[in-house]
Amino acid sequence: MSMPTLNACTVNDLLMSCPDEQIIRLKNAWKAAAAGDWREAAGSLRNAAKEGTTNWHDQCAVLAVELDNKAAMADKEEFAGNCKRCGHQTVASKPGVVACKWGGCNGVVRAA
Known part of the structure; x- marks a missing residue:
């Protein structure tokens, strides 16, 4: 059995399709990403991902990892x-x- 593939998405995409109970958390993630605070945005997405098992929650987890990687790369810049x-x-x-x-x-x- 193959794993379903997740389409690449942005914080904005997730905000527009989020469950009602996640709106505030995703707004905070969106604001953090817009400000370039990748770790903060990733943290919000990681917390959202922990609260469910839908494809939307899976996409939050995937994007959180991507933003953590982006933050790590930014830390290495000189x-x-x-x-x-x-x-x-x-x-x-x-x-x-x-x-x-x-x-x-x-x-x-x-x-x-």
Whole structure:
């Protein structure tokens, strides 16, 4: 017996077809995804997926995994910038994180 395939969908698709009891949760997921907060969106979808066994719930689980992967990829991106404290060029995982190690500065990188 073969597994049914799930069509790729977006948070918006799931919001438009969600059960009434999931509207608020999916609105929150939609807002988080729109803001680029992939982990928050994935968490909302994962919670929705746990509350049922329909194809819709399965699609929530699949999309949650995809958004977790997207968040992991975003965490690996590097941003070149200048340290706000000492001004040296450095690299950070995200703008606004402590990254400058020049002379023990531990300054915060701003986007170049």
